[in-house]
Amino acid sequence: MFGCCNRFFSSSCRCNGCGCSGVTPPPTPTPMPIFPPVTPPTAPQLRGMQVSLVGSSGGTVEQGACVAFDALNSNNTLGVSYTPGSGKVNVARTGTYLVNWWVAIENAQTATSLAFALSLNGSDVQTSYSDIGGGQIYGTAIVTVSSIPATLTLVNRSGDAVTLVTAGGQAGMTLTQFA
Numbered sequence: 001m002f003g004c005c006n007r008f009f010s011s012s013c014r015c016n017g018c019g020c021s022g023v024t025p026p027p028t029p030t031p032m033p034i035f036p037p038v039t040p041p042t043a044p045q046l047r048g049m050q051v052s053l054v055g056s057s058g059g060t061v062e063q064g065a066c067v068a069f070d071a072l073n074s075n076n077t078l079g080v081s082y083t084p085g086s087g088k089v090n091v092a093r094t095g096t097y098l099v100n101w102w103v104a105i106e107n108a109q110t111a112t113s114l115a116f117a118l119s120l121n122g123s124d125v126q127t128s129y130s131d132i133g134g135g136q137i138y139g140t141a142i143v144t145v146s147s148i149p150a151t152l153t154l155v156n157r158s159g160d161a162v163t164l165v166t167a168g169g170q171a172g173m174t175l176t177q178f179a
Helices: none
Strands: 047-053 071-075 080-082 089-091 095-108 114-120 123-130 135-145 150-156 162-164 171-177
Touching: 047 080, 071 080, 095 114, 095 150, 114 135, 123 135, 150 171
Parallel strands: none
Antiparallel strands: 047 071, 047 171, 080 089, 089 150, 095 135, 095 162, 095 171, 114 123, 114 150
């Protein structure tokens, strides 16, 4: 179609009988469709809070009492707050939360097993047990907060007071909010 006689190569034809009739106009280009730019999906943001108990070396947690964490290590969760020493995590935003906790215990005074429960508004959500009189007890729970305000606490359900370890940290809890 273009051969040697198109306008891109020559303005005159020297084809010697190839059938060209001079300069051939270029073909009309087919317009390319223009698509809107694709916005990549946004990654979910991980939001959470971490509290710990480090200043209660050898202290006790009475039966039915909540662990009074004394340090707010980090908090980038909207609608969740903690006042150090209160033992109550205040939740002002509905949603689903992953909660992990641990308590390091020197001994349980007369209790034969250890039990700590994560409670939502006074009702136990998840309880962790240990049959030994000391050591570390830990737990995890997925908690759905459907009405606000709400309160999360970590409560001693061992049946008696427990004595916390004398070295290092005594307890910790993290709360992660699902978007």
